[in-house]
Amino acid sequence: MKAVKLSVLRLARTAGLFRLFRWLSRSKVRILCYHGGNMGDERRFNSLLFCQAGLLEARLQWLQDKGFSIIPLDAAVTMLGNDRPRPRLPTVLTFDDGWYSTFRGLHPVLERRQLPATLYLCTGYFVAGRPNLDVTLSYILWKAGRAQANIQGFDAGVDGAHDLSTSAGKKRLAGAMLRWLEQNGASRAGVCADLERFAAQLGVSAAELDLASRRFDFVRPDELLQMASQGWSIELHGHVHQYPVGRPDELKADLARCQAEIGKVGLPMARHYCYPSGDHDADAHQLLRNLGVVSATTCIPGLLERADERQRFYLSRFLDGENIHPLEFESEMSGFADFLRRLAGRG
Template structure:
């Protein structure tokens, strides 16, 4: 990785970043973020939780290098303003911290982002147990722990010295939390109990901050009023490969929740976890969706309407070095992927 960064810094100093920005100025970019950081969760998962200061650094660079805000429709149709390099910004899932930390910064820089809403958890208001429990396992100061009263699969002695031990325990904890349902008070109490067993106090877990929760209906409506489009990410956070009817039902349920919240009808979709198949395009057309974004990095060629259901998107976050961000947004990394045969943009 150090060698890669060294090569990129040399390329930037030689003017190659600026050259590629000029060569690809008509190719739009799409950026993806998730939640903001209300505490130390950005140290736990920098891809999922973005510090406002880091976002501001990115936006300052984009503005200085001639990037201009664009909508997904403009990106897909190639009709973005010719005054700069078009960039659309998306937010996945619907984290409360997106509204609290990121949307105000984006508005300050003139961006009207898309928020792809995963509605299943929004329906309950409960914390996202799968993320919170993994934060607990990361935060825990303990090397070993003995659990009692959590049920089969969790009860017993656990040591964290082995490779994959925390991941295996997290998978078992997922099953336990799933059995509890989604009542907010029940999930909260279970998370605090789980945290205490691992030496993480309720104050350290800090569920009151809602850093592991999604936005509530009033907050979604307020975000939409400020120009953030609330779009489709599925009721269930899953794309079912080879099952178009199931995907149609998932999208329909997501759309209905958004409409029931009093928001405009959503027209854009993001593949959960970036999963899709060859049936995705026809299925999304049948669902009345105008565009869909992937988790595959790349540039959007102007006027290439055939790819509107497979738009490339760069997942930025705290685990992305600034030089890597600059190289991606300048088009240098896309060129390197083409040269090395690692370009993954679907047909």
């Protein structure tokens, strides 16, 4: 199916349709989303979450060759609310979560090109100062590649025989281990030792897991400040990585905590939000506006011409990554993919 899609896109590009749609949509704003960089084999484990610096490099080169203008998020949001002249093909670069690998691998790519970007920081993981437990546990189970396991030395929920042949089985073990770590984990070193002990029982060595590289950690305050001083705006991705659907008081507390943690580092008040995992409800715009937030991005692809008081809380964004073929990226950024979606919607 993907091969058919790529053939169609190749034909469209050869016929000059990408160029035509770039011209037709030259005033529309694009928002791109990335997550972490790649420091080992993480991109094979999760191609949406971790991408090589070379991929970002190639994307930015294409955008610059085709005359896209990389602009800050704040400027784009202002732009969407007025009719003033715009730079050609205005594009915003956003990065979610706050992975150390974003700082280590992707930030230098932007620095070399002197491009602005936005980091939507999930402050819970940031202040935890240890590897992201969810992702590290999923990685261990992926790396182990086992259909069965016998774990010992934790608690009744973790210990014993586990069927890992299904994703439900893997999820059950990861969930039990996560709970154990949250109850027992202390320092970063202690958590890493526990993760290594767990991984070893699944046949994954400490060297393979390579927690010392910090590939599953988040940025530290000094690294965040360095990014901010080099053109990154640090914005809101919640304190916990979850939008509390239907629970406005929780949203308020979560955003206040996220803003406070960013403020503690000495950074300006963060006012742009990114829905964790794209989840939101129909009242989100009212709730966020009341909390002083000025925009929010989703995970729904599309180009943006204008955004009124409501629409700026549901901004389209394209999730790029190792799982996206260069032709799909070009089609999306040229506005051809948006045209196809509209066509399909009407048909």
